[in-house]
Amino acid sequence: MADSTPLDGVIHPDRAQPPLPTERFIVEEAPDEEAVPMDVLFVGGGPAGLAGAIELARLVRAESEDGGELGDLEIGVLEKSAELGEHCLSGAVLNPEPFRELFPDLQDEDFPFQGPVEKEAVYLMRESSALRLPTPPTMKNHGNRVASICEVVRWMGEQAEELGVNVFPGFPVDSLLVEEKRVVGVRTTPAGLDREGNPGGGYTPPMDLTAQVTVLAEGTRGPLTQSWLGWQGVEAENPQIYALGVKELWEVKSPLDRVIHTLGWPLPRDAFGGSWVYPMGQNLVSLGLVVGLDYHDARLDVHGLLQQFKVHPLIREILEGGELVEWGAKTIPEGGYYSVAERRHGDGVCIVGDAAGYVDVPSLKGIHYAVKSGILAARTIFQALKEGDTSEAGLAGYTRAVNESYIMKDLYQTRNMRLAFKSGFYRGGMKAGLMTLTGGRLPGGKIEVEEDAAEPRTLEAPAPAFAADGELTFSKVDAVFKSGNKTRDDIPSHLVVGEDVSPEMAEFYAHVCPAAVYERDGNELVVNAPNCVDCKATDILGPRWTPREGGSGPAYRRM
Numbered sequence: 034m035a036d037s038t039p040l041d042g043v044i045h046p047d048r049a050q051p052p053l054p055t056e057r058f059i060v061e062e063a064p065d066e067e068a069v070p071m072d073v074l075f076v077g078g079g080p081a082g083l084a085g086a087i088e089l090a091r092l093v094r095a096e097s098e099d100g101g102e103l104g105d106l107e108i109g110v111l112e113k114s115a116e117l118g119e120h121c122l123s124g125a126v127l128n129p130e131p132f133r134e135l136f137p138d139l140q141d142e143d144f145p146f147q148g149p150v151e152k153e154a155v156y157l158m159r160e161s162s163a164l165r166l167p168t169p170p171t172m173k174n175h176g177n178r179v180a181s182i183c184e185v186v187r188w189m190g191e192q193a194e195e196l197g198v199n200v201f202p203g204f205p206v207d208s209l210l211v212e213e214k215r216v217v218g219v220r221t222t223p224a225g226l227d228r229e230g231n232p233g234g235g236y237t238p239p240m241d242l243t244a245q246v247t248v249l250a251e252g253t254r255g256p257l258t259q260s261w262l263g264w265q266g267v268e269a270e271n272p273q274i275y276a277l278g279v280k281e282l283w284e285v286k287s288p289l290d291r292v293i294h295t296l297g298w299p300l301p302r303d304a305f306g307g308s309w310v311y312p313m314g315q316n317l318v319s320l321g322l323v324v325g326l327d328y329h330d331a332r333l334d335v336h337g338l339l340q341q342f343k344v345h346p347l348i349r350e351i352l353e354g355g356e357l358v359e360w361g362a363k364t365i366p367e368g369g370y371y372s373v374a375e376r377r378h379g380d381g382v383c384i385v386g387d388a389a390g391y392v393d394v395p396s397l398k399g400i401h402y403a404v405k406s407g408i409l410a411a412r413t414i415f416q417a418l419k420e421g422d423t424s425e426a427g428l429a430g431y432t433r434a435v436n437e438s439y440i441m442k443d444l445y446q447t448r449n450m451r452l453a454f455k456s457g458f459y460r461g462g463m464k465a466g467l468m469t470l471t472g473g474r475l476p477g478g479k480i481e482v483e484e485d486a487a488e489p490r491t492l493e494a495p496a497p498a499f500a501a502d503g504e505l506t507f508s509k510v511d512a513v514f515k516s517g518n519k520t521r522d523d524i525p526s527h528l529v530v531g532e533d534v535s536p537e538m539a540e541f542y543a544h545v546c547p548a549a550v551y552e553r554d555g556n557e558l559v560v561n562a563p564n565c566v567d568c569k570a571t572d573i574l575g576p577r578w579t580p581r582e583g584g585s586g587p588a589y590r591r592m
Contacts, residue, residue: 064243079112115583154168283356
């Protein structure tokens with residue numbers, strides 16, 4: 034590993050980052066003799082995985098009622114959180130269209146959404162003032178629905194189970210089982226290990242499950258997806274780049290009557306991102322801040338920026354006298370069209386949702402793409418099973434269907450908008466405006482980017498020490514408590530740290546992580562692994578994230 038010691042105040046995250054432990058995630062080994070046989074497995078119980086399972090179950094039921102020969106299928110959903118929704122986090126303002134497609138017999142009021150967005154506002158923020166801007170076309174949400182993604186996922190799980198889908202919460206997947214180039218099943222993560230990784234009280238060994246098709250719906254920066262793409266040599270034109278979002282849910286004294294988005298302060302000009310405040314009904318508001326992980330200041334701290342954001346007069350007025358209910362953090366794929374892999378299918382496998390990078394940054398949308406991709410995967414898998422061909426060729430219709438759908442058409446139209454901000458906030462804004470006016474045609478050509486870890490960082494002057502007041506602003510440790518973190522203190526560390534981490538790199542990790550997992554203690558890096566809320570930020574910029582026992586991590590209820 035190259036030396037990561039800074040020269041002239043510059044650090045290089047990629048030089049200190051350990052490689053992905055692919056040998057753990059891709060296992061060329063026959064499934065156990067007692068493996069649980071399934072027909073189709075969805076790895077991840079979020080919107081994409083559940084949508085795919087629901088659509089597939091519905092197709093199977095309809096075919097059976099029509100006298101088809103496929104017969105009953107065993108469909109499984111494996112989810113690492115203890116209960117569905119506990120690891121799901123988003124804004125969220127939803128485009129309801131694919132939900133209507135998935136549940137054609139339901140009316141809008143039957144879905145677990147808030148009412149349609151009727152009012153919205155966009156502000157350019159300065160430290161003590163806010164200038165209201167015209168709402169950009171890509172950010173208009175009139176008619177879309179505000180929702181708690183946790184509640185949506187729990188509701189989708191109920192619909193899946195009513196259709197006969199086997200939903201298994203508390204079962205993270207540790208590896209893909211493969212034969213030659215074909216995925217033949219999965220192996221779950223053991224539970225009940227002590228700090229040294231030895232079986233302790235309540236030990237549960239790993240379990241193998243076989244499947245004709247495995248669908249990777251593990252969300253942003255999934256290790257199985259990363260490993261499979263690398264193992265198969267499947268590439269995108271650009272590497273994927275990411276943002277980190279930190280979110281809070283507040284109970285406030287007065288309901289908010291509009292959706293709010295903000296640009297500018299407290300972000301530095303060379304960082305891409307923005308903030309939101311959404312009404313959630315029952316005097317609840319969701320607020321958060323998202324920052325692209327290609328920023329330059331090694332001491333930038335997204336959690337700290339969100340605390341600053343709440344002190345702004347516009348936001349303080351909304352929150353004052355209220356109470357913090359929940360806190361969470363999550364990374365988001367932001368590369369767009371050019372960062373989506375050339376194919377998202379292979380022998381016995383499909384990749385859907387955030388795992389595939391289906392997020393449109395200019396419109397701040399990804400959930401409806403996740404649901405739609407799950408639907409398209411299910412339709413392809415259903416046809417492949419009927420034809421008895423779940424090879425790469427047999428599943429090629431999935432990638433083709435996504436490419437021909439509004440998912441990739443939308444991403445193509447906004448293909449360079451996020452990438453344009455590599456040249457700074459104001460120049461990027463002008464380029465993005467031109468792209469909006471021309472439907473993405475100008476400026477033309479692909480903008481090349483490097484992965485986030487390859488961006489050098491400068492150790493700029495430390496910001497004034499942040500002191501949380503415990504009423505409006507909160508420390509990282511207090512925030513982790515509000516995430517409902519369920520991780521045992523004596524669990525083995527699931528984080529793979531590089532060798533010879535310099536003190537400066539340790540400080541960088543401490544600022545990157547929103548959950549106080551990493552600390553710089555003198556010249557040493559201290560790792561508090563149980564604090565982790567699975568946001569995957571340092572998997573992008575530093576230590577690698579690997580699965581840990583089921584039920585670990587946050588327990589979001591209303592996010």
